[in-house]
Amino acid sequence: MPVKIFYGHVSWLIEAGVDSIFLPRLISVAPKEYICPKFMGLPDMMAAAFPNRARFIAPVVNLTLSPRLFYRELEKVGQGLGCTAKETRKAWDEALAAQKRFQSFLQGGNWPAEYEAEQDRDTESMVTRPLDNPNLRIGLLGHSYVIYDKLASMDAVSRLHHMGAEVLTVDMLSPARIEAQAVRWPKRMFWTSGRRILGAAWEYTEMPVDGIIYITAFGCGTDSLTAELVERTVRRRSQIPQLILNIDEHTGEAGVVTRLEAFVDMLRWRRAR
Amino acid sequence: MTSMRASCGTQDFYLGIDVGSVSTNLVVISGAGEVYHKEYLRTKGRPIPAVQTGLARVHQKFPDIKIKGVGTTGSGRRLAAAIAGGDVVKNEITAHAAAATHFHPDAQTVIEIGGQDSKIIILRGGVVTDFAMNTVCAAGTGSFLDQQAARLGIPIAEFGQIALQAKNPVRIAGRCTVFAESDMIHKQQMGHSVPDILAGLCAAMVRNYLNNVGKGKEIRPTVLFQGGVAANRGMCKALEDELGYPVVVPSAFDVMGAVGAALLAKRHIEENGVKTSFRGFGVSQAHYSAGSFECSRCANHCEIVNISMDGKLIARWGSRCGLWEQEEIAYQSPIDHLQELCYH
Numbered sequence: 234m235p236v237k238i239f240y241g242h243v244s245w246l247i248e249a250g251v252d253s254i255f256l257p258r259l260i261s262v263a264p265k266e267y268i269c270p271k272f273m274g275l276p277d278m279m280a281a282a283f284p285n286r287a288r289f290i291a292p293v294v295n296l297t298l299s300p301r302l303f304y305r306e307l308e309k310v311g312q313g314l315g316c317t318a319k320e321t322r323k324a325w326d327e328a329l330a331a332q333k334r335f336q337s338f339l340q341g342g343n344w345p346a347e348y349e350a351e352q353d354r355d356t357e358s359m360v361t362r363p364l365d366n367p368n369l370r371i372g373l374l375g376h377s378y379v380i381y382d383k384l385a386s387m388d389a390v391s392r393l394h395h396m397g398a399e400v401l402t403v404d405m406l407s408p409a410r411i412e413a414q415a416v417r418w419p420k421r422m423f424w425t426s427g428r429r430i431l432g433a434a435w436e437y438t439e440m441p442v443d444g445i446i447y448i449t450a451f452g453c454g455t456d457s458l459t460a461e462l463v464e465r466t467v468r469r470r471s472q473i474p475q476l477i478l479n480i481d482e483h484t485g486e487a488g489v490v491t492r493l494e495a496f497v498d499m500l501r502w503r504r505a506r
Numbered sequence: 507m508t509s510m511r512a513s514c515g516t517q518d519f520y521l522g523i524d525v526g527s528v529s530t531n532l533v534v535i536s537g538a539g540e541v542y543h544k545e546y547l548r549t550k551g552r553p554i555p556a557v558q559t560g561l562a563r564v565h566q567k568f569p570d571i572k573i574k575g576v577g578t579t580g581s582g583r584r585l586a587a588a589i590a591g592g593d594v595v596k597n598e599i600t601a602h603a604a605a606a607t608h609f610h611p612d613a614q615t616v617i618e619i620g621g622q623d624s625k626i627i628i629l630r631g632g633v634v635t636d637f638a639m640n641t642v643c644a645a646g647t648g649s650f651l652d653q654q655a656a657r658l659g660i661p662i663a664e665f666g667q668i669a670l671q672a673k674n675p676v677r678i679a680g681r682c683t684v685f686a687e688s689d690m691i692h693k694q695q696m697g698h699s700v701p702d703i704l705a706g707l708c709a710a711m712v713r714n715y716l717n718n719v720g721k722g723k724e725i726r727p728t729v730l731f732q733g734g735v736a737a738n739r740g741m742c743k744a745l746e747d748e749l750g751y752p753v754v755v756p757s758a759f760d761v762m763g764a765v766g767a768a769l770l771a772k773r774h775i776e777e778n779g780v781k782t783s784f785r786g787f788g789v790s791q792a793h794y795s796a797g798s799f800e801c802s803r804c805a806n807h808c809e810i811v812n813i814s815m816d817g818k819l820i821a822r823w824g825s826r827c828g829l830w831e832q833e834e835i836a837y838q839s840p841i842d843h844l845q846e847l848c849y850h
Contacts, residue, residue, distance in 0.1 A: 245805060384806060464722075474636065487581040492639065495599030499634040 234450045234482055235378050236271055236278070238385060243279050246287070253288040254279070260295040266425045267297075269455050339404040344390075345381050367399040369500055372437035372473075374403065374430050374463065375448035376456075385480060386448055387489040393446075396497045401442065403433040410436050418462075427459040434463040438471040443500045445473055446493075451481035474499060518574045520775070521564070521784070522768025523557060523590060524601070524761065525549065525582030528621025528648060529734060530556035532564055533764035534571065535772065539608060543567065544761045553582040557589050558790045565787035575782045577601075577771030579763045588813050588821035589794060591785035594771045599627060599637050601766030606730050607632045608769055609756050614726040617745070617753070618762070619715065619735035621648045626719050640719050648735045650683045654690065654707065658700060665704060669740025672705030680710025708744035716748060729753045732762040792816050801825060 246254060256279060259272040276291035290313065292306040304322075311321030338348050371393055379385050380402060393400050403411070415422065415432030422428040430447075437445055445467055449456040460477055467475050476496045478489060518537040524530070530553060532545040545560045564571070577594040578586040579601040587595045596604075598618075606616045607629060616627040624647050628636040640647070655662045676698050679689045686707065693703050716725075729749065735741055736759040745753055758765050775782060798811045810830045813821040822830055 241805075488639070491581070491597040491599065494597040495634075495637060498597070498600040499637065502633050503635065 234452065234480070235376070235382075235385065236275070237482075238378075238382065239275065240279075240282060243283060243287075247283055251287060253290055255290045258291045258293045260293060261297045262294060262425055264297055265421070266423055266428060268425055269453075271454075336404070336408075339402070340407065342401075342405050345377075367394075367397050369396075369398040369443045369497065369504075370401065370441065371398050371500075372401050372433070372440070372442040372445045373448070374434055374437075374445065376426050376430075376450075376453075377404070379448055379450055379480070385450065387480065387486050389446070389448060389478065389489065389493060392490065392493050393497070396494070398443075398497060401437075403429050406433055406436055422459070424455045424459075427455045430459055431462060431466075434467055435470070438467055438473060442473060443504065444496060445475040446478060446496065447475065448478045448480060451479050474503070517572070519571055520575045520577070520768045520772040521573050521590070522601075522761075522764035522766070522771065523560070523576065523578045523580075523583075523586045523592075524598075524763035524767060525553045525557060525578070525580040525586045526621055526763070527581060527623070529760075530560055530580075530582075531761040531764040532557075532560035533758070533761050533768050534564060534568070534573075535765060535768045537574075537772070539769060539772065541758045541761075541765060544758065544764070546760060549582075553585055554589060554794045554796065557586050558792075558794070561590065561787055562790035565790065573782065573784050575768075575771035575775035576784045577767030577769070577774075579767040583767075584821070584823065585796075585813065589785075589789060589815075591783040591789075592771075593780070593782050593784070594767065594774045596767055596770050598623075598763050599625060599634070599639070601763045601770065602732065603627050603629065603634045603637075603766070604769050605758070605762040605766035606732070606756070608765075609758075610728060610730055610754065613728050613730045613754075615723075615729045617715070617720075617729060617731050618733040619647055619731075619741070620733040623647060624715055624719050624733070626723055626725075628723055628725075636723060638719050638721070638723065648733070650686075651707075651711070651735065651738065651741075654687070657687075658704075660700075660704075663737075666737070666739035666741065668701050669704040669708050669738075670743060671701040672699075674702055675705035675709055676702050678703070678706040678710040680707075680714040686710060705740060705744070708738070708740040709747070711741065712744040712748050725749065727751055731755050732759040734760050736760070789815070798824070801830065 243254060256276050258276050259268045261267050276289050280289055290310055292310045294303065294306070296303060307325055308318050308321050311318065311324070316324070335348055338351075339345065373380055373390070375386075380390065383391070390400055411429055411432035413432075414435035415428050417435060418431055422431050434445065447460050447463060449460050464475060464477065467473060474496070476492060478492060480489065519542060520535050520537075522533040522535065526549065528549060530547045530549045532547075533541060534543040536542045543564065545563050547556050547560050549556045575593045576587075576590055577596060578590070578592040579596050579598050580586070581598075583592075583595050583597075586592065602616060602618050602625070606613050606627070611632055614629050616629065618625045618627070623640055625637060625639045627634055651665060652662055655665045660668060676693045678693065679685045690703055690707060693706070729751075731742060731745060731753045732755070736755045742753060742755060756762060774780075792815050795814045796811060797814070798809050801808045801810050808825045810822065810824040812819055824830070
């Protein structure tokens with residue numbers, strides 16, 4: 234489903250008159266780790282769906298290979314845009330710094346849309362905040378393109394905020410803690426996102442959270458394993474209730490709303506006893 | 507019962523409305539928490555007239571009844587609350603659990619199979635500790651039993667009795683109802699008797715339920731079996747055979763959601779000492795209309811629904827950004843006071 238949404242985004246960009254789309258071919262962003270194979274195919278899928286409508290700038294990002302090869306890919310992108318190797322390196326350094334700023338902003342307990350609002354005073358933040366004095370704390374798991382997408386996740390985060398819950402995401406945890414927890418798994422998880430989710434799940438079990446919610450897109454290959462592992466580990470290691478929320482292409486919200494409401498009721502009910 | 511009815515003019519009553527995909531149930535409970543009256547209607551794809559008819563029937567039977575509070579539940583709970591004036595709008599899980607623990611405080615498991623959904627609720631010490639609902643697939647719910655009974659020309663009410671006459675229940679693939687149907691047809695053409703096939707179907711549905719909805723859940727007695735399908739004796743027997751011990755079918759099994767909603771409304775009214783938002787039985791005569799339009803302010807194209815009563819807008823929902831809900835209408839969205847309605 235997220236791939237289908239991606240088609241929509243690209244279509245929207247093209248209709249808006251964009252002629253070049255930056256769409257890196259993500260294979261690996263850390264040594265000995267991989268990104269979901271669907272990302273690898275995105276540039277091809279888009280080129281096939283929108284032939285001759287836009288140019289896709291698709292450098293290969295594969296950090297399991299030598300960094301030298303990666304920089305060569307970057308230089309090729311720069312050349313295509315008429316930049317010297319030096320200018321490209323400078324742009325890359327700036328991009329990395331911006332990414333770091335963004336990540337530390339999220340670690341401060343913030344949401345991506347709030348970053349936009351902070352950078353540009355004209356943009357109004359569309360992010361809801363929990364009601365005053367939230368009395369529940371929920372650890373959220375799931376891929377960023379699912380949990381931060383209001384449409385895909387049926388706005389689960391705002392709904393939880395409305396119900397008076399504070400919501401934590403994987404991005405709000407310290408990367409060092411996630412990594413420390415992830416290496417405790419007996420077998421190495423080689424998907425970057427899955428590895429972070431597993432690490433975060435383990436971290437949540439050692440934190441004061443009332444419940445854990447895992448939002449997963451129907452048909453997601455990596456989640457089919459990760460969600461199962463998370464469910465078993467959390468159950469083995471803690472008493473924390475968990476909810477696995479499967480989202481699909483239904484526009485009907487009843488199923489999602491009922492589950493979220495019932496889960497929050499359950500957490501409060503348990504706590505009152 | 508008769509003496510209670512005679513005095514109903516002075517007593518306090520609470521109304522529970524459960525608008526489900528297949529049935530719409532209305533329940534009146536007494537101030538003591540007893541089921542006083544129930545109405546079971548088919549939704550027939552038109553929830554608004556179903557709620558209105560239900561209200562009219564209650565009013566006709568008890569013209570003097572005083573309703574102190576209204577609770578709504580089911581997938582049409584917001585709609586029902588807008589029409590009748592709901593004090594509590596609760597999801598089905600919490601409503602069913604509230605009703606189950608009210609009548610059977612020792613219950614540890616609630617198995618609920620309705621028209622198009624099925625759920626399991628795990629209770630420990632009267633508190634919900636885990637729950638699950640069926641996902642996209644409606645296999646193994648009442649609708650399929652309805653459909654198969656119709657195919658065999660058996661009234662659904664007799665389905666269970668016929669299944670109980672089985673001598674050698676046949677094995678039917680219950681994973682998917684499409685396969686189950688072709689398997690049933692195969693068995694029938696091989697010459698197996700109808701009772702054996704129906705009993706086999708019940709067993710297959712129970713296996714499907716326990717493997718999908720009940721997957722990984724610790725099912726412990728006392729097990730309550732509720733929802734419309736609990737009326738089917740064949741299903742009860744198949745469930746008991748599979749679990750190895752008896753299950754309890756509560757007396758109000760088919761309207762437990764509505765009972766739970768009424769109980770939660772009662773608790774809300776009593777604890778907070780507030781007045782009900784019930785619009786009165788007159789709403790059964792009011793003219794409701796529901797209209798929708800597609801908002802084109804952004805790329806999401808949300809479908810906005812307007813509910814009007816006698817030409818006046820009373821509720822509106824459907825936008826993802828909340829824009830339309832805020833505009834022009836002073837109707838407080840039920841979700842806003844969810845926190846205060848929490849079960850405790």
